[in-house]
Each structure stands twice: as structure tokens, then as C-alpha cells.
Amino acid sequence: EAGVAQSPRYKIIEKRQSVAFWCNPISGHATLYWYQQILGQGPKLLIQFQNNGVVDDSQLPKDRFSAERLKGVDSTLKIQPAKLEDSAVYLCASSLELAGNQPQHFGDGTRLSIL
């Protein structure tokens, strides 16, 4: 099966600019996750969708970050305006369902650098 697709792979912007990331999960996977991974740390969950509904966005900085999954398939994550501390890798993952015995499948991420 095709894996989780993310684009772009790399993005460089200046602070206060906006940026968007795109994710296409594995076909049939109902649950989609966005993680932020700062260098030297483990991934931190930003938002979790079940189909097109938000399950958990408790760690999403909502003043600048937004995410949507309008048709329950693809998803976009946006940052506006970007800050220096947003420099990180943004990982998208999907799983078959919300039940906890399903592994999460990760894309290779978008590496964001803020100048």
C-alpha cells in the first residue's frame, strides 16, 4: 500500500510569513495526526482528526496554527504568522481507526526553517 504522502519536503520562510503543509494519508485510514518535532526531541501531537472531525487539538497554538480535513481524507496544516520557534519538522501520520491497538503510519515530514 502507498504510504503517507507529505509535501513540501522542505520549506524556508521568514518570520511573520505564512506557510501551509499538505498530507495525504493511507487510503481508508480514518484517523489523521499532525505532529511537530523539534530537533533533538520526540514528536509532539498538535492535532488529531477522526474522519473530518477534530478529536484532540489541545496542544495546537490556535492563535497561529490551523488545520483542516474537509472531506475526511487529505489535510492541511497552516501557520500564520510564523515565529522563529516554529522551526521544526512537521509530521503527518494516519491510522486505520481511533482504537488504540492500531499502529500509526508516518510520512517523512516537512522540514520548516524560519529565518
Next chain:
Amino acid sequence: SQQGEEDPQALSIQEGENATMNCSYKTSINNLQWYRQNSGRGLVHLILIRSNEREKHSGRLRVTLDTSKKSSSLLITASRAADTASYFCAPRGGGNKLTFGTGTQLKVEL
């Protein structure tokens, strides 16, 4: 959700040797998952062990779980250079939210 803490933070071994890394957590779990992350790539699921299991094998991987000590270990036997990566444990209670620690960085040298 709860975070697993991996130990050691870094491990360097020679090819062919075994590598053992440990994970501790704080509250009761339904299962515990191990993931690998190669440099510049996403995480890859390695193995899931349920709370009623004590040991699980997958190829060269052996995972143990001791719920009384709230700890797990991942053993990689006969390591290869391709095993060089960061390894994360993710203990899971309810739902499918995983919280990752900082991982163990394994380096396998030729």
C-alpha cells in the same frame, strides 16, 4: 496519555553486537508501542505489546514488558549499520494518542 522515557539517551555499539534500550512510564497502559526513526525520515512502527503480554518477538527484535515495574525493553540482536536510528517507546492508555519521549539514539559502527 502519558510519555515514555527512554534510556539510555545514546548508545554506540559495533556491528554484530546486541543493543538494549529501556522505557519507563508512570501509569497503567493498554499497550506499549516501539517506533524507529531514521535520520530525515518519519517514524516507523516496530512492534506493539499488549498489557497482558510479557514478551514479543519480531525478526531480530525482542520486546519485554513488566507492568509491575512500569517498564519495557527493546533488544535488537546482531545489529547492523542500518539499525542506526532513534528509537521511541509510546505507552498508551485509552484512545490512540501517543506521547513520545526524546528517544534513544542508536549508532551501529562497522
